[in-house]
Amino acid sequence: MSTSSFRVARCKAFLFLLVVVLFCAVSALSVSSLDFEVGGEDGWEVPRSNNTQFYNQWASKNRFKVDDILVFKYRKDSVMVVTEEDYGRCNSSHPVFFDNRGSTEVKLDRPGPFYFISGNAGHCQLGQKMIVKVLRDDDGAAGSSPPSAADQTGTTPSGPLHHSGAVAPGCAVSTLFLLLVGPLLF
Ligand SMILES: *[C@@H]1O[C@H](CO)[C@@H](O)[C@H](O)[C@H]1NC(C)=O
Numbered sequence: 001m002s003t004s005s006f007r008v009a010r011c012k013a014f015l016f017l018l019v020v021v022l023f024c025a026v027s028a029l030s031v032s033s034l035d036f037e038v039g040g041e042d043g044w045e046v047p048r049s050n051n052t053q054f055y056n057q058w059a060s061k062n063r064f065k066v067d068d069i070l071v072f073k074y075r076k077d078s079v080m081v082v083t084e085e086d087y088g089r090c091n092s093s094h095p096v097f098f099d100n101r102g103s104t105e106v107k108l109d110r111p112g113p114f115y116f117i118s119g120n121a122g123h124c125q126l127g128q129k130m131i132v133k134v135l136r137d138d139d140g141a142a143g144s145s146p147p148s149a150a151d152q153t154g155t156t157p158s159g160p161l162h163h164s165g166a167v168a169p170g171c172a173v174s175t176l177f178l179l180l181v182g183p184l185l186f
């Protein structure tokens, strides 16, 4: 191996660490809440007819805390927050919240259940509906398994988009490493 290719390899390693540190800085700017993209890569749409429980299954795979944010991505559709009764009947006539701009962020600002339905005619009846249960603050502390990105059984698309609490230790290590080793590489 020539010295120049060795230098290139070291440079690549340094750049990689730099990217890690930048990523850390960006995640640190967000508070310790999570962003969840509803439905993962599928987004918010009428589920397949053989999978009408898709959204409630997605929700049950995640743990939601106060201040977490749900991100709904959809086309020619809408998002409503409704009461439990209206959820059960797919009644979209008086939503608590409504949006149809294609991308909707809903902050889970209290513990307890949130009821979501599509406001488009017939979509809720076809399964485009979801109950999200938000844990109380002390549920996490008392619970046996703390919520973290690592709990998401390897399903990145449906998992949270970022979690500064979980990345923090890795960030500290890589930043320290970069500070110590960076000057030696150049
Ligand atoms: C539903 O049907 C599609 C094909 O029509 C198939 O690819 C998919 O695996 C099925 N999903 C379930 C949950 O059975």
Ligand SMILES: *[C@@H]1O[C@H](CO)[C@@H](O)[C@H](O)[C@H]1NC(C)=O
Pocket (backbone or CB within 6 Å): 089, 091, 092, 093, 094
């Ligand atoms: C929806 O709710 C409104 C107000 O409570 C009620 O008047 C209407 O009949 C309901 N529609 C259905 C389909 O249940």
